[in-house]
Amino acid sequence: MFTIDNYVMAENLEEAYSLNQNRRNVILGGTMWLRLGRKKIGKAIDLSSLGLNNIEEDDEKFTIGCMCTLRNIETNKSLNKYFNGIIAKSVNNIVGVQLRNGATIGGTLFSRFGFSDVLTALLSLDTYVNLYKGGIVPLSDFVNMPLDNDILINVIIKKDSRRASYLTHRKSSSDLPVLACAVSNYDGEWNVVLGARPMKAKLINIKKNYNLTKDDVVEEMLEIIKQNIGFGSNYRGSGKYRQILAEVLVRRNIDEIISGGNHGN
Amino acid sequence: MEINLWINGKEFKDDVLPDTVLIDFIRSKGFYSVKRGCETSNCGLCTVLMDGKPILSCSTLALRGNGHDITTIEGIEEEALEFGGFMADQGAEQCGFCSPGFIMTVIAMKNELTNPSEEEIKNYLNGNLCRCTGYMGQLRAIKKYLEKGSK
Ligand SMILES: Cc1cc2nc3c(=O)[nH]c(=O)nc-3n(C[C@H](O)[C@H](O)[C@H](O)COP(=O)(O)OP(=O)(O)OC[C@H]3O[C@@H](n4cnc5c(N)ncnc54)[C@H](O)[C@@H]3O)c2cc1C
Ligand code: FES
Ligand code: FES
Numbered sequence: 001m002f003t004i005d006n007y008v009m010a011e012n013l014e015e016a017y018s019l020n021q022n023r024r025n026v027i028l029g030g031t032m033w034l035r036l037g038r039k040k041i042g043k044a045i046d047l048s049s050l051g052l053n054n055i056e057e058d059d060e061k062f063t064i065g066c067m068c069t070l071r072n073i074e075t076n077k078s079l080n081k082y083f084n085g086i087i088a089k090s091v092n093n094i095v096g097v098q099l100r101n102g103a104t105i106g107g108t109l110f111s112r113f114g115f116s117d118v119l120t121a122l123l124s125l126d127t128y129v130n131l132y133k134g135g136i137v138p139l140s141d142f143v144n145m146p147l148d149n150d151i152l153i154n155v156i157i158k159k160d161s162r163r164a165s166y167l168t169h170r171k172s173s174s175d176l177p178v179l180a181c182a183v184s185n186y187d188g189e190w191n192v193v194l195g196a197r198p199m200k201a202k203l204i205n206i207k208k209n210y211n212l213t214k215d216d217v218v219e220e221m222l223e224i225i226k227q228n229i230g231f232g233s234n235y236r237g238s239g240k241y242r243q244i245l246a247e248v249l250v251r252r253n254i255d256e257i258i259s260g261g262n263h264g265n
Numbered sequence: 266m267e268i269n270l271w272i273n274g275k276e277f278k279d280d281v282l283p284d285t286v287l288i289d290f291i292r293s294k295g296f297y298s299v300k301r302g303c304e305t306s307n308c309g310l311c312t313v314l315m316d317g318k319p320i321l322s323c324s325t326l327a328l329r330g331n332g333h334d335i336t337t338i339e340g341i342e343e344e345a346l347e348f349g350g351f352m353a354d355q356g357a358e359q360c361g362f363c364s365p366g367f368i369m370t371v372i373a374m375k376n377e378l379t380n381p382s383e384e385e386i387k388n389y390l391n392g393n394l395c396r397c398t399g400y401m402g403q404l405r406a407i408k409k410y411l412e413k414g415s416k
Contacts, residue, residue: 007283007328032321174391
């Protein structure tokens with residue numbers, strides 16, 4: 001369990017950012033993950049009073065404040081009308097409703113966990129993070145940036161008519177995934193993302209003619225994935241096992257996108 | 266630091282250390298139905314409602330409860346007793362250790378979802394672990410309880 005010397009309800013982002021430059025201070029998300037650690041926190045910086053717990057929508061995009069919980073995202077009807085509902089699907093197995101009522105999108109994406117369902121799903125979409133100092137950065141770049149002391153203010157998901165599909169393999173329904181896979185297709189481009197490899201999610205962008213038959217698409221993609229995405233071992237599964245799982249999950253996701261199939265896990 | 270919140274409708278003002286977790290604050294006020302299980306956000310035993318939503322009191326800072334309404338089983342005794350009757354009828358309880366958190370989540374689900382399907386019930390209760398029963402008795406109890414409520 002962490003310890004906290006002082007608690008600061010930030011009055012604005014500049015205050016939060018400057019406090020966060022001290023290595024002993026931390027930004028609080030939902031504290032679900034921080035709680036598991038043993039950090040001796042000097043100042044715990046709370047962003048709760050900055051109005052960052054809303055999901056806003058305009059013609060082009062959704063803007064999700066960093067303090068929105070995973071449950072807010074799961075139950076937001078507008079958001080889940082898009083992308084075949086993969087955002088809700090990606091949080092659905094994260095422990096339980098209670099944890100999802102606590103865990104925030106800011107804490108989730110800023111941490112860039114190797115096992116992250118949400119990171120995997122959002123990488124397949126046209127997603128950006130808005131950082132206080134770093135500005136707006138595509139999630140596909142942010143995922144590979146080193147952890148620093150910036151603040152994630154909100155997450156931007158561009159609206160488009162992309163078709164998407166998300167699947168994971170888990171040993172039990174509320175455990176971390178053994179492997180997570182998201183695929184999306186838009187305007188002749190395929191995004192294939194594999195997460196919980198167990199390393200951080202990796203995105204492969206493949207530009208391929210939309211009219212190819214399913215078998216062509218699948219075989220070519222599997223070959224590209226084999227060449228470009230590595231899998232590691234941990235006590236949930238070996239790299240070899242994950243490689244086999246990846247083929248199955250990618251196939252099923254492509255199948256769902258092309259033929260409107262509906263694979264459960 | 267100063268904190269001011271309501272537990273089961275009663276106001277509490279106090280000074281807390283910034284790293285006090287909600288479960289400790291609630292229990293220190295005499296609400297012992299709230300139990301400590303895994304303390305790693307996995308089991309759901311410590312579930313309480315904050316403004317009607319189920320949360321994990323083991324992993325939520327007490328200060329995050331400031332200005333909010335907290336509900337424990339003591340605050341919904343009648344409903345808890347009624348649902349407990351359905352659990353007993355279905356043989357859904359063995360050691361009973363998981364029951365406080367389980368009951369809180371069932372009540373939250375009943376308030377949040379209308380006519381949930383079996384899939385939705387299972388999904389809502391995913392975060393409440395029971396090491397004894399295998400969940401089938403509990404599922405039967407919930408269905409009967411909801412059926413009765415909708416009659
Ligand atoms: C038991 C357990 C099981 C889990 N299982 C899964 C799973 O199966 N799949 C999955 O995808 N995820 C899983 N998670 C992760 C979870 O979904 C959240 O991603 C995680 O709890 C972090 O979110 P939080 O709001 O709790 O962040 P916190 O714990 O509050 O913070 C995490 C880190 O992010 C920093 N931070 C928080 N907000 C910001 C911000 N706005 N800007 C900059 N830094 C910030 C904090 O300083 C801290 O370093 C699990 C978590 C737990 C505790
Ligand atoms: S004690 Fe809180 S989730 Fe187990
Ligand atoms: S009845 Fe024993 S843990 Fe659930």
